[in-house]
Amino acid sequence: MITRKKSSDKPSLKRPIDVIRDDDGTIIVKLGSGWEERDPTRCLRDATTILDTANPSDEVIFEDAGLDREDTIVISLVTDLIQVARQRNLKVQTNTLPDSMRKLIDLALAVPRHEASGAIRDSFLVFLGKEAVVIARASREFIEFLGELIICIFKFFTGQAQFRRRDFWVTLQQCGAGALPIVSLLSLLTGMILGFVGAMQLRKFGATIYMTDLVGLAMAREMGCLMTGIIMSGRTGAAFAAQIGSMNVNQEVDALETLGISPVEFLVLPRTIALVLMMPLLTMYADVLGWIGAFLVALPMGINPAEFWLQLVDSMEMGQINFGLFKSVFFGVVVATAGCYYGLKSGRSSAAVGTATTKAVVAGITWIVVVDALFAVLFELL
Amino acid sequence: MNTFWKKSNSGEAHIEVRDVTMAFGDFILMSGLDFTINRGDVFIIMGGSGSGKSTLLQHLIGLRNPATGDILYDGKSFIGANDRDRKTIISKFGVMYQSGALWSSLNLAENVALPLEQFTRFNKRQIRSIVSFKLALVGLSGFEEFYPSEISGGMAKRAGVARALALDPEVLYLDEPSAGLDPLSARRMDELILELSESLGMTIVVVTHELDSIFMIANNSVFLDAKTRRQKATGDPRELRDHSEDKDIRNFLSRGEFLAKK
Numbered sequence: 111m112i113t114r115k116k117s118s119d120k121p122s123l124k125r126p127i128d129v130i131r132d133d134d135g136t137i138i139v140k141l142g143s144g145w146e147e148r149d150p151t152r153c154l155r156d157a158t159t160i161l162d163t164a165n166p167s168d169e170v171i172f173e174d175a176g177l178d179r180e181d182t183i184v185i186s187l188v189t190d191l192i193q194v195a196r197q198r199n200l201k202v203q204t205n206t207l208p209d210s211m212r213k214l215i216d217l218a219l220a221v222p223r224h225e226a227s228g229a230i231r232d233s234f235l236v237f238l239g240k241e242a243v244v245i246a247r248a249s250r251e252f253i254e255f256l257g258e259l260i261i262c263i264f265k266f267f268t269g270q271a272q273f274r275r276r277d278f279w280v281t282l283q284q285c286g287a288g289a290l291p292i293v294s295l296l297s298l299l300t301g302m303i304l305g306f307v308g309a310m311q312l313r314k315f316g317a318t319i320y321m322t323d324l325v326g327l328a329m330a331r332e333m334g335c336l337m338t339g340i341i342m343s344g345r346t347g348a349a350f351a352a353q354i355g356s357m358n359v360n361q362e363v364d365a366l367e368t369l370g371i372s373p374v375e376f377l378v379l380p381r382t383i384a385l386v387l388m389m390p391l392l393t394m395y396a397d398v399l400g401w402i403g404a405f406l407v408a409l410p411m412g413i414n415p416a417e418f419w420l421q422l423v424d425s426m427e428m429g430q431i432n433f434g435l436f437k438s439v440f441f442g443v444v445v446a447t448a449g450c451y452y453g454l455k456s457g458r459s460s461a462a463v464g465t466a467t468t469k470a471v472v473a474g475i476t477w478i479v480v481v482d483a484l485f486a487v488l489f490e491l492l
Numbered sequence: 493m494n495t496f497w498k499k500s501n502s503g504e505a506h507i508e509v510r511d512v513t514m515a516f517g518d519f520i521l522m523s524g525l526d527f528t529i530n531r532g533d534v535f536i537i538m539g540g541s542g543s544g545k546s547t548l549l550q551h552l553i554g555l556r557n558p559a560t561g562d563i564l565y566d567g568k569s570f571i572g573a574n575d576r577d578r579k580t581i582i583s584k585f586g587v588m589y590q591s592g593a594l595w596s597s598l599n600l601a602e603n604v605a606l607p608l609e610q611f612t613r614f615n616k617r618q619i620r621s622i623v624s625f626k627l628a629l630v631g632l633s634g635f636e637e638f639y640p641s642e643i644s645g646g647m648a649k650r651a652g653v654a655r656a657l658a659l660d661p662e663v664l665y666l667d668e669p670s671a672g673l674d675p676l677s678a679r680r681m682d683e684l685i686l687e688l689s690e691s692l693g694m695t696i697v698v699v700t701h702e703l704d705s706i707f708m709i710a711n712n713s714v715f716l717d718a719k720t721r722r723q724k725a726t727g728d729p730r731e732l733r734d735h736s737e738d739k740d741i742r743n744f745l746s747r748g749e750f751l752a753k754k
Contacts, residue, residue, distance in 0.1 A: 274606075277597075356596075357595070357596070360591060360593055360596065361589040361590070361591060361593035362593050362594070362596065364550075364555055364587075364589065364593065365587065365593045365594075365595070365655075366595075367554075367555060368553050368555065368582060368585070368587045369583075369606075369607050369610065369611075370579045370582045370583055370611075371610060
């Protein structure tokens with residue numbers, strides 16, 4: 111496996127490393143062969159112990175005693191030992207080591223070790239304080255971001271906002287028509303599941319037909335906008351965060367800023383408006399598909415189409431549908447701001463863009479549910 | 493739009509950095525920065541890696557604010573300026589970022605056109621002809637329809653210069669313009685910088701440590717020292733190389749030859 115250099119002229123050692131201490135205090139470190147068969151740290155430990163007991167200004171001589179492979183293991187061990195010796199203020203002699211090895215050691219020791227400055231661990235209180243400052247700063251930044259966005263929305267309505275119309279249309283298409291397939295599938299399935307569960311329970315009372323009311327209301331008030339919001343958060347919110355985040359990595363956002371173009375106005379505004387415009391439409395579409403899903407379940411349960419239709423129309427009020435559509439607008443704002451905010455604040459590496467995307471989706475979904483709960487409470491109160 | 497102004501290297505101060513400290517939170521990156529860039533200078537910001545060259549550039553273009561001190565443009569404070577004055581100052585400089593930082597959703601022509609669309613009243617045809625001229629200036633004639641992902645890193649850098657030139661800026665900031673370019677492209681870049689400086693009298697501030705470029709284009713510089721976290725010297729880099737009393741600077745500017753000779 112390893113071809114060994116003939117070293118008959120050199121005294122060969124049984125152990126790879128041998129440390130001898132002379133009477134006059136000189137320490138001789140003999141380096142032999144057989145490194146690859148032993149645990150190098152064990153070999154090193156003895157040497158370090160002896161070095162540790164040496165007096166300052168003692169001499170350490172490294173000697174070649176049958177080195178057969180000048181691999182980096184030996185070199186790194188020797189470098190470590192030299193560093194230990196230097197810390198103890200010992201004189202180091204490496205004259206007898208092979209030239210190639212000495213050069214590498216010199217190269218490794220040429221630049222002094224960088225001492226990390228902030229390596230001290232904070233106490234719990236300090237940690238708590240620092241975290242609080244970070245959270246306070248982040249909240250402040252978010253409020254500033256929201257403020258800027260609101261100013262931009264005002265500008266938009268007065269026709270002063272600067273952004274590329276094409277960006278707006280592309281986003282509109284991506285988060286409108288582009289989202290139809292996934293919204294269709296998930297809403298249809300949601301409708302079917304709700305219908306099925308409802309029908310199974312109501313059948314016990316002989317009131318299967320009322321599953322129509324159940325699905326009708328549930329889709330219109332809650333599930334339509336909630337499902338759409340969650341889908342858009344995972345689909346569009348993540349896309350916003352990733353797009354803007356990678357623009358940030360590539361300094362494209364900086365380039366906008368040094369042109370005096372506000373990134374919020376140029377990047378965030380068109381995306382927010384596009385999503386807010388599309389959310390109610392998608393929600394309406396999701397409602398209808400949910401009802402169709404319920405219809406597909408209702409048929410085999412012996413409800414005829416006319417009955418289903420009449421029951422649905424009878425149970426539905428415009429107010430219920432409007433409530434869902436109204437909420438969806440807010441969900442749109444939540445998803446767009448979460449996506450864009452985390453994108454703009456993302457760090458400058460590809461890993462940071464991933465983190466930003468995750469945060470955007472998690473924050474988007476969390477806030478959708480929180481906002482939905484708030485609306486439920488408000489609706490009860492009013 | 494700025495008109496063509498006459499070349500002047502009259503020693504008239506254009507950008508003044510006054511006792512600036514750069515810091516990230518508690519960590520002080522550089523302090524005591526104090527130098528003046530004259531109108532028409534080709535000014536180099538140099539120093540070893542980690543000395544804060546690019547960060548200094550970010551301060552000069554307003555992406556970061558100094559912890560203390562002020563930066564003045566034409567004698568007017570940039571740091572203390574209100575929003576409108578700040579925008580006026582910003583509109584007078586063009587920046588080329590290290591990687592080009594072209595907007596990836598736009599093709600090269602649109603990248604160069606965007607500043608023109610935002611800040612001028614030129615019509616589409618006028619913009620198109622300005623764009624082709626600026627792209628031709630950096631040797632990218634015919635690449636109008638290419639997207640940033642379809643061109644090489646060196647081309648992206650040159651396109652970045654074309655975009656920085658779009659509004660005929662008074663100050664052009666270049667972050668490592670020739671790093672990563674092949675020798676001939678790097679030379680072309682240097683010639684472009686000289687040409688811009690000579691024909692348009694632009695003030696050009698370059699972050700670089702390419703010695704060949706430095707000696708070819710520069711007539712003024714600041715040297716940042718990573719060890720002491722201060723500026724070590726200012727002046728013509730050729731002067732610094734030959735006559736500086738500081739051996740670190742002479743060493744840096746001679747690629748270690750100075751130390752090797754001793």
